[in-house]
Amino acid sequence: MTDTERATDGAVAAAGAHSAHNYHPLPVVVASAEGAWVTDIEGRRYLDLLAGYSALNFGHRHPGLIAAAKDQLDRVTLTSRAFHHDRFGAFCAELAELCGMETVLPMNTGAEAVETAVKTARKWGYRVKGVPDGRARIVVADNNFHGRTTTIVSFSTDPEARADFGPYTPGFEIVPYGDLAALERAVDEDTVAVLLEPIQGEAGVLVPPPGYLAGVRELTRARNVLFMADEIQSGLGRTGATFACAHEGVVPDVYVLGKALGGGVVPVSAVVSSREVLGVFRPGEHGSTFGGNPLACAVGLKVIELLRTGEYQRRAAELGEHLHAELRLLVGDGAVTAVRGRGLWAGVDVDPALGTGRQVSERLLERGVLVKDTHGATIRIAPPLVVGKEDLDWALDQLRAVLRG
Ligand SMILES: *Cc1c(COP(=O)(O)O)cnc(C)c1O
Numbered sequence: 001m002t003d004t005e006r007a008t009d010g011a012v013a014a015a016g017a018h019s020a021h022n023y024h025p026l027p028v029v030v031a032s033a034e035g036a037w038v039t040d041i042e043g044r045r046y047l048d049l050l051a052g053y054s055a056l057n058f059g060h061r062h063p064g065l066i067a068a069a070k071d072q073l074d075r076v077t078l079t080s081r082a083f084h085h086d087r088f089g090a091f092c093a094e095l096a097e098l099c100g101m102e103t104v105l106p107m108n109t110g111a112e113a114v115e116t117a118v119k120t121a122r123k124w125g126y127r128v129k130g131v132p133d134g135r136a137r138i139v140v141a142d143n144n145f146h147g148r149t150t151t152i153v154s155f156s157t158d159p160e161a162r163a164d165f166g167p168y169t170p171g172f173e174i175v176p177y178g179d180l181a182a183l184e185r186a187v188d189e190d191t192v193a194v195l196l197e198p199i200q201g202e203a204g205v206l207v208p209p210p211g212y213l214a215g216v217r218e219l220t221r222a223r224n225v226l227f228m229a230d231e232i233q234s235g236l237g238r239t240g241a242t243f244a245c246a247h248e249g250v251v252p253d254v255y256v257l258g259k260a261l262g263g264g265v266v267p268v269s270a271v272v273s274s275r276e277v278l279g280v281f282r283p284g285e286h287g288s289t290f291g292g293n294p295l296a297c298a299v300g301l302k303v304i305e306l307l308r309t310g311e312y313q314r315r316a317a318e319l320g321e322h323l324h325a326e327l328r329l330l331v332g333d334g335a336v337t338a339v340r341g342r343g344l345w346a347g348v349d350v351d352p353a354l355g356t357g358r359q360v361s362e363r364l365l366e367r368g369v370l371v372k373d374t375h376g377a378t379i380r381i382a383p384p385l386v387v388g389k390e391d392l393d394w395a396l397d398q399l400r401a402v403l404r405g
Contacts, residue, residue: 007041026365026372033060036387038370047395049371051384053201054233054345057260058306059386065263065302072298080289087297094304095272098242099255103278105271106292106300110232110258111147113269116286117195117228117256118151120271122171123280125192129224135190139225141177145202146195146230178208180215187219193226193254194219198244201233204378205340205347213248220253226277232258232269237385240317240343242307247342253277263303268296312385316343319392323381326396335403337377346381347374350403360402367398 011029031041036059039045051057058065072087079085092104105120107113121138125131140146142157153161154168162168173191175182177200187194198213200206220227229252234244237260245252254277258269271278290296306312320343327346330336338349350360357373364371364379371379383392 005042011041026361026370028365028370035059035061036384036391044368046365046368046370047383047387047391049369049381049383049395051382052264053259054236054238054382055259055262056264057237057312057385058263058303059384060264062263062306062386064306065265065299068298068302069263069265069295072295075294077295078290078293081287081292085294085297087294087301088292091292091297091300091304094301095257095261095270098304098307099257099272100251101255101272102275103273105278105281105286106296107269107271107288108267108290108296109147110256110269111149111152112288112291113232113256113258113271114146114152114195114230115149116271117193117230117254119286120254120273120277120280121193121195121226121228123285124226124277125190127280128276129192131190131192136192137171137173137188137190139173139175139183139186139191139194141196141200142174143177143200143203143206144174144195144197144230145200146197177203177206178212180212180219183216184219187223187225191223191225193228195228195230195256197230197234198247198250199234199239199342199345201345201380202374204349204375205345205380207340207342211248213245213250217248217250217252226254227252228254228256230256232256234345236260236303237307237312237316238343238345238382240320241313244342261300261303262296263299265299266296268300268303270300316345316385319385319387319389320344322389323392323396326393327381330400330403333403341381344381344383344385344387348379348381348399350377350379352377354403354405363402364398367402369395369398 008029012027029041030038032039037045038048095104107116122136125136140155146152151169153165155172156162173186175186229245231243254273262268327339337351340347357377357379361371361373374380
């Protein structure tokens with residue numbers, strides 16, 4: 001064993017010694033990163049095909065984002081919402097415009113934004129729709145992933161995410177993802193919202209059948225129900241469009257955003273909707289100490305500016321087409337049983353005979369490629385949108401080599 005290998009083992013052991021074991025990281029200890037590449041404490045480089053679960057859509061340490069953050073660090077970082085600050089108005093206005101909406105409610109993590117959307121829908125239901133007190137229901141899909149709070153895991157169908165965390169929050173109805181008829185049956189006069197991921201990320205990058213999102217849009221409009229799209233992972237360029245809903249020409253009532261909105265620098269999330277919907281909140285009824293802080297707004301403003309260029313969406317669309325064409329060839333070879341996704345986002349089902357998703361991830365790690373398995377034999381490929389085509393092709397070579405065994 002070399003000294004540097006001992007360095008990794010030591011750092012892995014130190015990380016495990018005093019931390020709760022709620023993650024099972026791959027044995028790589030990152031020390032620095034730039035663009036689509038990270039470097040470990042032994043100086044080995046890896047191409048990052050996870051991109052912080054899409055929190056790093058613009059790559060590690062995008063120069064524009066780092067400059068915006070540094071500039072803000074030299075001015076003011078936190079005021080709390082007890083006072084105004086000079087970045088807040090611009091951030092909300094520009095995010096609303098990017099979304100084609102009117103009103104923004106900024107939070108920090110994705111789960112907080114989902115919680116905010118749930119509270120928004122319930123209040124809207126009672127105050128605007130006229131649902132009798134305590135009866136509001138929200139329809140969600142099976143295999144969803146919306147975060148980790150007690151309310152959110154209450155409507156998860158993943159035993160790992162849910163078991164032993166009850167008692168569970170009532171008021172949610174779960175229907176099969178992609179099944180419009182089931183959704184229609186589940187909606188009644190007390191339904192205030194349908195909450196869906198336009199593509200289910202954690203479930204294995206599941207794309208719903210064509211027409212589903214448009215059907216959900218039509219149904220929710222006809223039945224006076226809010227369509228809330230959780231675009232935390234699918235949004236902000238990943239699929240080749242600013243929002244995954246746009247691939248079906250769909251505009252929901254509520255966007256739930258997070259991950260890439262913080263540019264891989266700070267946690268930034270938001271609920272974005274109309275004045276009518278988000279107008280249900282009065283001072284004191286909802287909030288967050290850090291939500292909409294100056295540093296978050298400065299970074300978020302830069303993220304919006306990057307997205308306005310269209311360059312990242314274009315890259316995701318073009319490189320994504322290439323990625324999916326290459327991955328489909330692997331299905332033909334038999335090593336891969338299915339490939340799903342859109343843009344620079346793919347769920348690859350590996351033939352279980354070749355190993356678990358975890359084993360494939362470990363073999364890719366040895367070859368300098370970072371991926372993460374999700375649910376059994378599925379690996380997820382979601383590089384930063386700044387990844388170079390040659391780098392992506394090199395990573396595909398490594399994947400082919402691993403699958404050849
Ligand atoms: C990651 C994710 C969340 C939760 O975001 P956190 O920042 O981890 O709380 C919610 N919804 C979707 C679709 C996600 O991918």
